[in-house]
Amino acid sequence: MQSVRNSRHENSLSYTPEQLIVTAGASEALHLVMQSLVDDGDLVLCPDPGFVSYAALARFAGGRPIGMPLTQDLHIDVEKAKALMDGARVLVLNSRQPDRVGRKQGSIKALVEYADDAGVMVVPMKYTSISFMATPTGVLPRFGENVVTINAVSKTYAMTGWRLGYLAASEDIVEQCLKVHQYCQACATSISQYAALEALYRDQRPVKLCGMNIVSGEI
Numbered sequence: 001m002q003s004v005r006n007s008r009h010e011n012s013l014s015y016t017p018e019q020l021i022v023t024a025g026a027s028e029a030l031h032l033v034m035q036s037l038v039d040d041g042d043l044v045l046c047p048d049p050g051f052v053s054y055a056a057l058a059r060f061a062g063g064r065p066i067g068m069p070l071t072q073d074l075h076i077d078v079e080k081a082k083a084l085m086d087g088a089r090v091l092v093l094n095s096r097q098p099d100r101v102g103r104k105q106g107s108i109k110a111l112v113e114y115a116d117d118a119g120v121m122v123v124p125m126k127y128t129s130i131s132f133m134a135t136p137t138g139v140l141p142r143f144g145e146n147v148v149t150i151n152a153v154s155k156t157y158a159m160t161g162w163r164l165g166y167l168a169a170s171e172d173i174v175e176q177c178l179k180v181h182q183y184c185q186a187c188a189t190s191i192s193q194y195a196a197l198e199a200l201y202r203d204q205r206p207v208k209l210c211g212m213n214i215v216s217g218e219i
Helices: 002-011 026-036 054-058 080-086 107-118 136-141 172-184 188-200 204-217
Strands: 019-022 044-047 066-068 086-093 120-127 149-152 165-168
Touching: 019 026, 019 172, 026 054, 026 120, 026 149, 026 165, 026 172, 044 054, 044 080, 044 136, 054 066, 054 086, 080 086, 080 107, 080 149, 086 107
Parallel strands: 044 066, 044 086, 086 120, 120 149
Antiparallel strands: 019 165, 149 165
């Protein structure tokens, strides 16, 4: 499976096909995670500002979304976030927030390690290869076992509307997510899957060059 190869190439992580689900975009992947992991009343920590679906899907699953507080220089307030994690079920992290959340070196690593100890599932949303975080979300599984990585091809390969993404997690989490996936979606379209394979197998230098120019402010 190409997403196995892509994770290994980008983040030096290794997944088996049994640890992945190809989804109809990142939105379905997040829906699967929320429905599989969140019970009525569970706390779900969301970035604020963040994508509107995070809190909405948490509520849809019966959870209680709470925005994570920021410091005055627009970083996640690590100590306050840790306090909120005690008793929480899921922590969503967004690599594309319109601020400087996560740029502070080591802050995301500290959150993931604390979440691992507290039994909180961390869900990094990696919509693209372009990241504004000092610690890219794709490498977060190195810091703790309780991580479900969500990614999509929409932004990286200009495939918005093709609805193709995936989630990567431990086999037990994937098994639970499959129970929801097979009845709410069944599968992503074969056309999108073949198109994504073509994009992923092609030369990745233009993607990396574009990402470097965007982050540096040149485009």
